Amino acid sequence: MSDPVFSRIAIIGVGLIGSSIARAAAEYRAAGEVVLYDASPDVRARAGALGLGTVAPTLEAAVSDADCVIVCVPVGAIGAVAAGAVPCMKYGAILTDVGSVKSEAARALHGAGDGRIHVIPGHPIAGTEQSGPEAGFPTLFRGAWHILTPLSGQDEAYQTATDQLAAFWTRLGAKVEAMDAGRHDRVLAITSHLPHLIAFNIVTTAFDLESVEQGEVVKYSAGGFRDFTRIAASDPVMWRDVFLNNKEAVLECLGRFSEDLAALQRAIRWDDGDTLIREFTRARSIRKAIIDAGQDSSAVNFGRNTPEPEEQA
Numbered sequence: 001m002s003d004p005v006f007s008r009i010a011i012i013g014v015g016l017i018g019s020s021i022a023r024a025a026a027e028y029r030a031a032g033e034v035v036l037y038d039a040s041p042d043v044r045a046r047a048g049a050l051g052l053g054t055v056a057p058t059l060e061a062a063v064s065d066a067d068c069v070i071v072c073v074p075v076g077a078i079g080a081v082a083a084g085a086v087p088c089m090k091y092g093a094i095l096t097d098v099g100s101v102k103s104e105a106a107r108a109l110h111g112a113g114d115g116r117i118h119v120i121p122g123h124p125i126a127g128t129e130q131s132g133p134e135a136g137f138p139t140l141f142r143g144a145w146h147i148l149t150p151l152s153g154q155d156e157a158y159q160t161a162t163d164q165l166a167a168f169w170t171r172l173g174a175k176v177e178a179m180d181a182g183r184h185d186r187v188l189a190i191t192s193h194l195p196h197l198i199a200f201n202i203v204t205t206a207f208d209l210e211s212v213e214q215g216e217v218v219k220y221s222a223g224g225f226r227d228f229t230r231i232a233a234s235d236p237v238m239w240r241d242v243f244l245n246n247k248e249a250v251l252e253c254l255g256r257f258s259e260d261l262a263a264l265q266r267a268i269r270w271d272d273g274d275t276l277i278r279e280f281t282r283a284r285s286i287r288k289a290i291i292d293a294g295q296d297s298s299a300v301n302f303g304r305n306t307p308e309p310e311e312q313a
């Protein structure tokens with residue numbers, strides 16, 4: 001088996017993503033040592049009990065010897081964590097994150113940078129509705145995209161650090177691609193953020209409907225609605241921060257979505273079956289394209305049908 005990509009990584013924030021990175025890094029030998037820190041003493045104790053790595057008592061102790069510090073906290077908390085971590089980090093170490101919004105996360109990370117370390121923001125497009133250190137699993141990133149949003153026009157050392165970070169995520173089984181942060185946020189607004197907003201909304205609407213009893217919603221919850229409730233079970237703090245930090249792109253998509261929804265509403269009202277058939281057929285073909293591209297969730301998020309990371313290299 002190949003040497004670890006990093007001798008030591010520090011994972012700050014031990015939720016679903018942080019604990020999955022810890023498990024995957026150990027399983028696929030992407031890091032020689034994994035050090036973890038979480039602001040919550042309870043989460044630190046649980047991470048220790050799960051054997052995810054060495055649990056540090058403070059943020060400073062966690063990052064001081066790390067070659068790569070991975071900030072796995074909600075987007076709104078990245079700035080404060082980075083500001084605490086950077087002064088204690090080694091010269092030439094990498095500071096990255098896993099935030100679902102990249103422009104604001106990058107601003108927060110770069111704001112804390114001091115020129116001694118390499119700031120390389122990132123986002124694994126993988127997850128489940130579960131939260132907490134117990135929810136993580138090592139195959140989460142297999143076959144999933146990992147988007148890096150490195151700065152352009154940097155020196156050779158920065159490029160080498162970016163390549164090393166890409167090698168780390170490739171070792172965890174991810175497909176790595178570099179992208180401009182603004183573009184990332186516009187794409188994710190429609191592919192991830194808006195779907196979550198719709199899911200949160202449809203579930204609360206169902207529970208507020210006067211004509212249907214709450215017990216009936218639960219009892220007769222059909223496949224379609226059940227799928228929405230899964231997404232709507234996602235972490236409220238994480239998603240509050242996503243929407244408040246990707247406001248412009250989400251509001252733009254929401255405007256388009258509302259217009260298209262109004263067109264469907266109109267077609268139903270006026271018995272315009274042709275419009276319904278046309279739009280539903282178009283939507284169905286997009287679903288087929290996603291499956292053909294190997295992007296359906298059972299293959300992506302749970303590592304099924306994807307080769308072992310070592311085989312990909």
Ligand SMILES: O=C(O)C(=O)C[C@]1(C(=O)O)C=C[C@@H](O)C=C1
Nearest residue numbers: 100124125126127128129191192
């Ligand atoms: O599969 C899910 O449950 C997810 O919500 C994962 C999902 C997504 O929208 O696809 C959610 C947020 C992350 O930033 C990346 C991936």
